[in-house]
Amino acid sequence: MTIAEYFRDRGQHALIVIDDLTKHAATHRELALLTREPPGREAYPGDIFYLHARLLERAAKLSPERGGGSLTALPIAETDAGNLSAYIPTNLISITDGQIVLDTGLFAANQRPAIDVGLSVSRVGGKAQTPALRKVSGRLRLDYSQFLELEMFSRFGGLTDARIKAQVVRGQRIRALITQPRFTPLRALDEVAVLAALAEGVFDDFPVEQIPVMRARLAAHLDAHGGTAAAALKESGTLEPAAQATLVAAVRDLAQTCGTPAPAAPAATQPDGKSS
Incomplete structure (x- = not known):
């Protein structure tokens, strides 16, 4: 943390990933018990929250008068059997500006990243x-x-209700779209185009198994067919209705191309004219 502050105080931007504070707390608990400090909740000493708060609150964004540098801290905590209400995870939740919760069940279901959207929270928001x-x-x-x-x-x-069926179909497409292959993140332009097309129902009839194929072709297709909409989005970060319509149309064209089954190969004929 001190090394990161060195760069922050010189007007630069530093990121520190602390892996992990669960083991840090366990070590501190072991030392405290050996020195006969009074144990508290889960046998942790009473000052464990103070130690983590004092450490993480050194992360800050300085004002321009102080150089404008920043220090961002990403603490990692391990949950025991997914228990987010344990002492150390709840301490970190109360200190930080939100949390990203990873779920082993989602990981086993081959969803990457395995983020639980119900338990993950951002206090910064949009x-x-x-x-x-x-x-x-x-x-x-x-x-x-x-x-x-x-x-x-x-x-x-x-499911018999048509509206509920439509929600399930839309959810299946959302899950397939947010599943991210390793080391292949989408650009901001790609994300905006895909989410706009999703809201317009472009993927409602699109085969789920074809979404990885569409995703692989998305960037090149938008660069070729996004026109001025892609350039305007990159420059201003805002999305005008005309630009949104252009991006949705480009994604729809790509979806139609990827969702169309390949024509069957013609059967080979033998010299007597019969098909093999």
């Missing part, structure tokens, strides 16, 4: 996003959370 991304992602989290609940109940019987 202010950390560009205006364009904030505009097209407004209902994404709510729609996906509702889909997860409907998917759980749908396991006990068939």
